[in-house]
Amino acid sequence: MLSTLIWAPIVGVGLICLPQLPPSRTRSISLVIASFTLLWTIAIVLQFDPSSPPLQLCESIPWIAQLGLSYELGVDGLSLPLIAICSLLTWVSIYSTDVNINRPRLYFALMLLLQSAVAGAFLSQNLLLFFFFYELELIPLYLLIAIWGGAKRGYAATNS
Secondary structure, eight states, rough: HHHHHHHHHHHHHHTTOTTTTGGHHHHHHHHHHHHHHHHHHHHHHHHHTTTOOOOEEEEEEEEEEGGEEEEEOOOOOOOTHHHHHHHHHHHHHHHHTTTTOOSHHHHHHHHHHHHHHHHHHHHHHHHHHHHHHHHHHHHHHHHHHHHHTTTTTTHHHHHH
């Protein structure tokens, strides 16, 4: 269930990057994916039991068994509101983006990739997975700031 918050935006990135898709449709596809992720987050919030202190809705898949690494996700009382805010802000950002933005395919792909990486960082339950998603989120964030930022975007992208 939690993996959907990570992998649905990545599927959206794949759809946006299809060469036969006209660039004018990228915003609507991104908005559909962000809406799905927001609704999925609401479903997770409704299933969460605030009276239960341990991790909930946990997922664990062996990843690199020789090293004892696994793909472990879970949500608790701290990560749940952060996931909800991330999903909501992604939807608002995509919805409020100008229809005539330059390079829409790249912009919306980076927005969905950023959402996926942030969700992965908030949901990860081991250090390697957290580090992977944290580093992954820096790439789209840098590019979004450097390409579509304000007047001092170069400075802001390298010093953030």
